[in-house]
Amino acid sequence: MSQQLPDVQATSPDVEVGLNRVGVTGVEKLVEVARPEQRPVVLMAEFEAYVDLPSWRKGADMSRNMEVVDEILETAVSEPTYRVEDVCGDAAERLLEKHEYTTQAEVRMEAEYVTREQTPASDRPTQHTADIIAGATATDEGTRAEVGARVTGMTVCPCSQGMSASRARETLRDLAVDEATIERFLERAPQAGHSQRGHATLTVEADGAPAVDIRELIDIARDAMSARIYNLAKRPDEDHMTIEAHRDAKFVEDCVRAMAEGVVEEFPTLPDNAVVTMKQSNDESIHQHNAHAERVTDLASLRAEVESPSRR
Numbered sequence: 001m002s003q004q005l006p007d008v009q010a011t012s013p014d015v016e017v018g019l020n021r022v023g024v025t026g027v028e029k030l031v032e033v034a035r036p037e038q039r040p041v042v043l044m045a046e047f048e049a050y051v052d053l054p055s056w057r058k059g060a061d062m063s064r065n066m067e068v069v070d071e072i073l074e075t076a077v078s079e080p081t082y083r084v085e086d087v088c089g090d091a092a093e094r095l096l097e098k099h100e101y102t103t104q105a106e107v108r109m110e111a112e113y114v115t116r117e118q119t120p121a122s123d124r125p126t127q128h129t130a131d132i133i134a135g136a137t138a139t140d141e142g143t144r145a146e147v148g149a150r151v152t153g154m155t156v157c158p159c160s161q162g163m164s165a166s167r168a169r170e171t172l173r174d175l176a177v178d179e180a181t182i183e184r185f186l187e188r189a190p191q192a193g194h195s196q197r198g199h200a201t202l203t204v205e206a207d208g209a210p211a212v213d214i215r216e217l218i219d220i221a222r223d224a225m226s227a228r229i230y231n232l233a234k235r236p237d238e239d240h241m242t243i244e245a246h247r248d249a250k251f252v253e254d255c256v257r258a259m260a261e262g263v264v265e266e267f268p269t270l271p272d273n274a275v276v277t278m279k280q281s282n283d284e285s286i287h288q289h290n291a292h293a294e295r296v297t298d299l300a301s302l303r304a305e306v307e308s309p310s311r312r
Contacts, residue, residue: 023050045111051102092138108135121236148203153225158249161193190246196282220262252293255280272300
């Protein structure tokens with residue numbers, strides 16, 4: 001006769017302290033995202049799944065977490081799924097149902113998303129890679145989902161460029177070049193500034209799921225920096241990227257504000273209580289430190305700032 005194994009997780013802990021997040025990380029799964037009239041996108045995604053744990057319970061049921069993650073992801077592969085955040089939302093809701101002692105369940109996902117594009121000057125086919133970020137939190141009051149992306153680009157320091165422009169202006173004056181010609185020259189030939197590789201993160205969170213297109217979020221984040229960068233770059237492309245970046249020199253703060261403006265312009269129907277997270281981190285080229293700026297806010301506040309009369 002078999003004996004029932006004891007449920008150690010359900011016993012009382014030695015120290016009765018509740019925990020916010022208990023679960024599993026590093027769960028790798030293939031997720032198939034359907035597209036109308038196109039081949040589906042297959043993602044190699046890494047998942048995290050958590051529940052909260054009351055103070056009176058020793059441990060969470062890890063096997064249930066794995067079971068529900070496997071179950072929902074198998075469904076995502078076998079049936080049309082159009083948004084990665086829906087996969088996270090479904091999984092979070094099932095976690096909440098299967099763990100009767102929990103009040104909140106959370107599922108997060110990251111995956112590489114590859115798109116095809118053309119190089120800016122040589123018009124060669126190439127690919128661009130972005131990191132998709134998705135997640136959902138389920139409670140008895142409902143589910144909030146988040147989706148976004150982390151992309152890489154190029155920025156140029158306006159302060160460094162300003163010093164170079166000042167030096168060029170003085171040199172041209174010494175060569176007896178008139179002021180009007182100097183200004184025309186500097187307008188057409190942007191001066192050097194130290195450049196950085198920039199990392200932009202943009203996510204939107206809303207009740208249910210945010211009505212946004214992940215590709216539009218990627219475009220907003222890429223265009224918020226001084227210039228886009230490409231996996232393939234022939235010499236005309238390198239020249240194009242260098243000139244474009246120096247024509248639009250930006251601090252990390254400018255990049256975050258450009259993302260804010262892009263979100264307000266591109267998503268007019270998002271609800272006011274949607275939460276937008278915008279981050280910019282630059283790998284400095286002439287400093288040992290890096291630069292960082294971010295803003296997290298609801299869309300109502302962001303719209304009020306971006307559309308304020310003082311800006312017009």
